[in-house]
Amino acid sequence: MKTTKVFGFLILLLAVNFTFAQDELQITEKDSIVQSSWIVGVGFNAVDDSGNVFDGIFNVGQEWNIVPFPSRVSIGRYFKNGLGIEAIGTYNKYKSGNIIDATVILEDINYFGLDARLTYDLNQIIGQTGWFDPYIGIGAGYTDANNLGRGTYNAVVGFRTWFSDRWGLDFNSSGKWAMSQGDGASNHIQHAAGVVYQFGIEKGLSKRGEEKLELLAAIEKEKQRQMDSINEVNRLRDEALLAERLEKQKKEDALAAAEKAKLDALNKKKDELRLRIENLGYVYFDLNSSVIKGKSKTILDSLSLIMEEIPTLKLTITSHTDSRGAANYNDWLSQRRVDKTKDYLLSKGISEDKLVTEAYGERMLLNECDDNTYCPEEKHAVNRRSEFVIIEF
Template identity: 80%
Template sequence: MKTTKIFSFLFLFMFSSVTFAQDELQITAKDSIVQSSWIFGVGLNAVDDSGNVFDGIFNVGQEWNIVPFPSRVSIGRYFKSGLGIEAIGTYNQYKEGNVIDAEVITENISYFGFDGRVTYDINKIIGETGWFDPYVGIGAGYTDANNKGRGTYNAVVGFRTWFSDRWGLDFNSTGKWAMSQDQGATNHIQHAAGVVYQFGIEKGLSKRGEEKLELLAAIEKEKQRQTDSINEVNRIKDEALLAERLKKQQEEDALAAAEKAKIDAINKRKTEIKSRIENLGNVYFGLNSSVVNSSSKKVLDSLAQVLEEIPTLTLKITSHTDSRGTSKYNDWLSQRRVDKTKDYLLSKGVSADMLTTEAYGETMLLNECDDDTYCPEEKHAVNRRSEFVIMEF
């Protein structure tokens, strides 16, 4: 007994551990990363073109040139492979009194740069860091600096830091080597910092997310194995119950078929009775008259015969007038007509319990012949009628 309790405890502990681990391994937004996107950036740039940048690399006051407004714009496309292609435009101004090409300049000089580059995301090598995104790159461009235009070969190192999937900061430094120094054009360094915005984003799982996904798949596979085992145990029991259920279903189907046949027979009988009464037609009256004429009596005689044959049948007699005359008069006249119709049926031996009545006056015309529409007599005659509505079969 003691051994059994120990094994039960171990089983419950292992099951709880697996359940807890699976809850911990849910894929969340933190497990996804941006794999490809467009990035647009706006920021500042600083140029060190002193002629000997490594001696005075931190001599910001005399060797760095910066304008106090956004002076750099970039647009780039970055791919899942880690490669990126970027186009950059920059403007700057060499300040009077700064050292440019190893000389102190005596006036402000504009600086323009147009560059293209290919970069590589170092996170593809060191692993995703989430918020820190270092990169290196090479490229080429055209720069007009110190009134000397030149093509340049470029090398860049930098990093981006992200506050969200869309917004971040970009910091980088680019070395620019002149393709030709015929006019005394020299090499220089350009630093940049700015805000970047990502759009056209395609996301995927990080390495951590992929590891979670693999582990979740393994757990799910084990759960499926256990489920299959339980299902196999239950299969024999289910097969035994299946025959019993099938027999019961066949019995229920037979009862349902019999019930349907019964309902179909009743509906067929109802349809026949309804058709028989509708085929008799309506009772019609003369103008301003409630007299049951000879042709109407034939209809009522046939109707009385139907009611005699089917004692369970109950009818509602409705009577109507045409639109001529006042509404109050027509209400009175239709009541007279419905009473006369009922009285005739009662005189033929029809039980009063089988009949109800309702007078509608001129409110239920069968055509357009209202108070505002002229109609010939034959159209008005259609509205002077008693009708029969089946209430119960």
């Protein structure tokens, strides 16, 4: 009974591990890390003038100098290879009674520092943690302390901890050695803590992410090998289906070509007929008249002959006026004109079901002669017309 329980537990453990492994084989946001960026920081600094990290490090009241407001700004560029270049400005104030440059000062003295340093991300050696970035660095700068300017050689150790890809905290301590101690300038230590913000981010995969990517590539390669085998089996079947489709397409293309030729011939015939009707011209009317006269009768006579020649021809007759007169009157007049045009064709024996009429009044002028434009009579005359549009033939 005990053996059975152990065996069951092992099976369950293997199943859980398998499921976990399946879930792990996915590139997620956790596998993505910031590889290069700009970082700006704002925070506080504390100056320990003892010059020795082990001498009075916790003697904050007597040896640490701090101001109660943000006193440090920084900006830096950090690269994929782990190197970073950073510029830092700091302000502080030595308190009266503290020891500065081995001397007890008798009044508050301002402290200014401007430093540049080269850092190296230790995660390049110990591996990416995703949220913890320890670093070391060296640099140089200029410090005005105890009213005495001095160049300094600097060394720094610190770390950043990140809450997101952009926001984090920075904690570091820098040893600052005076380049020249001839004027009494001594060494000191500067501690700092502050908020940092990243921008201009370039991201890439962590080492673990790259391993996942390689494994996924291997799995994909095996899947491709299997698919190639399946594809080879299906190839001959696909070739046979393709030949069948090509034969069917050939027949469809022949039918489509024949249909196109038929349609082209029909369109050509329609274009020729439309041109014949257009060449007859429009039926024109005198001002305020719907009487068909002279040349217009000749046009309608020719049109009736075309319609007798082509019994299937159906037309729309549209009649129009010029812009002079009231719009309601022009609507009535165009209706009179279209009716007169139709009646004339009916008198020539054209069947009424071959004709459709539309009256547009002054709404479809052929030129600029509207109510707001002066035009001579010959231009107005262009708009007093009946037109003919093919419906079917």
